[in-house]
Amino acid sequence: MTFPESSNRFGQDEKGIRMKSYRKELWFETPGRRAFINITRQIEAVLKDSGVREGLVLVNAMHITASVFINDDESGLHADYELWLEKLAPHEPVASYRHNRTGEDNADAHMKRQIMGREVVVAITDGRLDFGPWEQIFYGEFDGGRKKRVLVKVIGE
Amino acid sequence: MTFPESSNRFGQDEKGIRMKSYRKELWFETPGRRAFINITRQIEAVLKDSGVREGLVLVNAMHITASVFINDDESGLHADYELWLEKLAPHEPVASYRHNRTGEDNADAHMKRQIMGREVVVAITDGRLDFGPWEQIFYGEFDGGRKKRVLVKVIGE
Amino acid sequence: MTFPESSNRFGQDEKGIRMKSYRKELWFETPGRRAFINITRQIEAVLKDSGVREGLVLVNAMHITASVFINDDESGLHADYELWLEKLAPHEPVASYRHNRTGEDNADAHMKRQIMGREVVVAITDGRLDFGPWEQIFYGEFDGGRKKRVLVKVIGE
Numbered sequence: 001m002t003f004p005e006s007s008n009r010f011g012q013d014e015k016g017i018r019m020k021s022y023r024k025e026l027w028f029e030t031p032g033r034r035a036f037i038n039i040t041r042q043i044e045a046v047l048k049d050s051g052v053r054e055g056l057v058l059v060n061a062m063h064i065t066a067s068v069f070i071n072d073d074e075s076g077l078h079a080d081y082e083l084w085l086e087k088l089a090p091h092e093p094v095a096s097y098r099h100n101r102t103g104e105d106n107a108d109a110h111m112k113r114q115i116m117g118r119e120v121v122v123a124i125t126d127g128r129l130d131f132g133p134w135e136q137i138f139y140g141e142f143d144g145g146r147k148k149r150v151l152v153k154v155i156g157e
Numbered sequence: 158m159t160f161p162e163s164s165n166r167f168g169q170d171e172k173g174i175r176m177k178s179y180r181k182e183l184w185f186e187t188p189g190r191r192a193f194i195n196i197t198r199q200i201e202a203v204l205k206d207s208g209v210r211e212g213l214v215l216v217n218a219m220h221i222t223a224s225v226f227i228n229d230d231e232s233g234l235h236a237d238y239e240l241w242l243e244k245l246a247p248h249e250p251v252a253s254y255r256h257n258r259t260g261e262d263n264a265d266a267h268m269k270r271q272i273m274g275r276e277v278v279v280a281i282t283d284g285r286l287d288f289g290p291w292e293q294i295f296y297g298e299f300d301g302g303r304k305k306r307v308l309v310k311v312i313g314e
Numbered sequence: 315m316t317f318p319e320s321s322n323r324f325g326q327d328e329k330g331i332r333m334k335s336y337r338k339e340l341w342f343e344t345p346g347r348r349a350f351i352n353i354t355r356q357i358e359a360v361l362k363d364s365g366v367r368e369g370l371v372l373v374n375a376m377h378i379t380a381s382v383f384i385n386d387d388e389s390g391l392h393a394d395y396e397l398w399l400e401k402l403a404p405h406e407p408v409a410s411y412r413h414n415r416t417g418e419d420n421a422d423a424h425m426k427r428q429i430m431g432r433e434v435v436v437a438i439t440d441g442r443l444d445f446g447p448w449e450q451i452f453y454g455e456f457d458g459g460r461k462k463r464v465l466v467k468v469i470g471e
Contacts, residue, residue: 003282019176019314019333021211023282054335056372056469058213058278062289064228070432071378071424076412080421081428084403089241098233107237110228114238114272115428118227121278121372121435123467125317125337130465132376151287153280155213155313156469157333160439176333176471178368180439215370215435219446221385246398255390264394267385271395271429275384278435308444310437312370312470 006049022050022154025062030144033091036078037139039068039150043122044129046152053127055156059137060119062149065109067116067140085112085142109142116140124156163206179207179311182219187301190248193235194296196225196307200279201286203309210284212313216294217276219306222266224273224297242269242299266299273297281313320363336364336468339376344458347405350392351453353382353464357436358443360466367441369470373451374433376463379423381430381454399426399456423456430454438470 006024024046026039043059059068071077089111094100097107120137123130139150163181181203183196200216216225228234246268251257254264277294280287296307320338338360340353357373373382385391403425408414411421434451437444453464 003287019212021282021313023280023287054469055333056213056370056467058280060278060280062292064289064291069428071428072413074413074416076415077421077424079412081425084425088245088402098236099229099231101233102231107234110234111238111241114226114228114274117274117428117431119278121374121433123337123372123374123465125335125467130317130337130467132378132463132465134378135376149289151280151289153213153282153287155211156335160444176369178439178470180437180444213370215437217435217437219449221446221448245402255393256386256388258390259388264391267391268395268398271383271385271431274431276435306446308437308446310370310439310444312368 019155019157020050020052022052024152026150026152027147028139028141028150029147030141033144034082035141035144036081038073038136039139040136043137043152047124047129047154050154052124052154052156055124055154057122057124058119058153059122060151061139062151065106065113065143066148067113067118068120068150069116069138069140070120070135071138072134073136085115088115106143112142124154176312176314177207177209179209181309183307183309184304185296185298185307186304187298190301191239192298192301193238195230195293196296197293200294200309204281204286204311207311209281209311209313212281212311214279214281215276215310216279217308218296219308222263222270222300223305224270224275225277225307226273226295226297227277227292228295229291230293242272245272263300269299281311333469333471334364334366336366338466340464340466341461342453342455342464343461344455347458348396349455349458350395352387352450353453354450357451357466361438361443361468364468366438366468366470369438369468371436371438372433372467373436374465375453376465379420379427379457380462381427381432382434382464383430383452383454384434384449385452386448387450399429402429420457426456438468
């Protein structure tokens with residue numbers, strides 16, 4: 001399956017505005033195994049391009065060893081997450097996971113992603129991400145070193 | 158509350174297509190306590206029946222000891238998840254959970270479901286589930302042996 | 315950024331009903347550090363005010379040390395969650411978390427919130443929350459003693 005990286009469908013007539021949808025992929029390639037990347041500005045730019053004023057935006061990892069989540073942009077917290085996830089789902093010993101018998105060494109990344117989540121759905125109000133004071137959207141990579149994508153889908157009017 | 162198992166509401170006029178919604182329940186009865194069932198093909202069939210080309214699909218467990226999640230369809234990984242969830246939220250000793258004093262023995266299933274999640278929201282683009290290369294939708298059962306449902310709700314145009 | 319606490323946008327013409335959106339904030343101030351509050355009745359009231367019959371409702375914590383989740387309203391289970399989350403992400407020793415060097419003591423609350431989740435998306439069918447037999451919506455507070463908000467965003471027709 002291939003989709004255009006970006007598309008915009010309008011349904012409009014002289015009496016009002018119809019449902020719109022807008023789609024965009026964001027690409028990442030992190031050099032190390034794990035990273036947290038603040039993608040809030042990129043999602044805001046997609047929202048602006050969409051022209052949607054009221055609706056929902058879905059932001060999801062398209063790969064199963066990565067996450068999209070909302071939390072604080074504080075480096076100490078990110079270091080804590082790294083240690084905490086490693087405690088709950090250790091990378092080593094690699095041979096302790098059956099999944100790694102397939103030739104992979106990323107079984108722990110599939111676990112970490114379940115705790116941090118695949119996706120977030122964010123309200124759009126008056127053309128903006130409807131956020132509390134410290135909410136920021138992150139891409140969480142748990143098995144980096146290759147190109148991966150995040151999907152942004154905007155639905156509304 | 159009862160809803161029809163399947164319903165389709167169109168709002169259409171001669172100038173364009175309005176928002177549509179479509180609803181379907183999927184039923185499961187797993188013989189053992191725990192199971193992971195790939196339901197991707199079933200969700201694709203619901204999407205096709207809905208006629209929606211652009212929008213969102215919500216897929217959620219309707220029971221609080223089950224999950225819907227997206228990950229890899231690899232049997233080794235599923236065996237790893239089983240062991241990992243049992244380590245994080247052991248079934249036994251059953252008496253260690255207050256919830257089980259109600260006569261249940263499924264408190265651990267309520268914990269496991271929180272880690273694996275209740276629901277996924279998936280983008281619909283050009284009439285298809287807008288998925289990355291390995292994304293598959295699973296029903297995760299943590300307290301089987303009874304009939305349970307998954308809700309599929311399609312919204313779009 | 316400030317948004318009105320409640321807003322309702324209709325798009326209607328003589329030929330049918332357009333997409334609607336409705337927004338409401340719910341405020342909480344829990345005296346202790348942690349609490350689980352059943353907010354199902356409040357979400358039902360917002361849904362009724364919205365006038366939406368078919369669509370989706372997003373309910374999300376606007377703060378990053380709180381959760382919105384769906385599970386059972388059983389006090390024993392809530393006591394179990396409290397113990398389980400404390401085991402997976404202990405509050406103490408407070409100094410074991412780098413985030414707490416910023417002057418906070420709530421790093422554990424950021425972890426607990428990831429396990430319990432930021433948000434739920436619920437289907438709306440025939441003007442009602444489309445729920446299984448035991449589903450209830452909860453606000454989960456992990457760092458209380460201050461005013462915090464939950465956002466309810468209704469999209470549909």
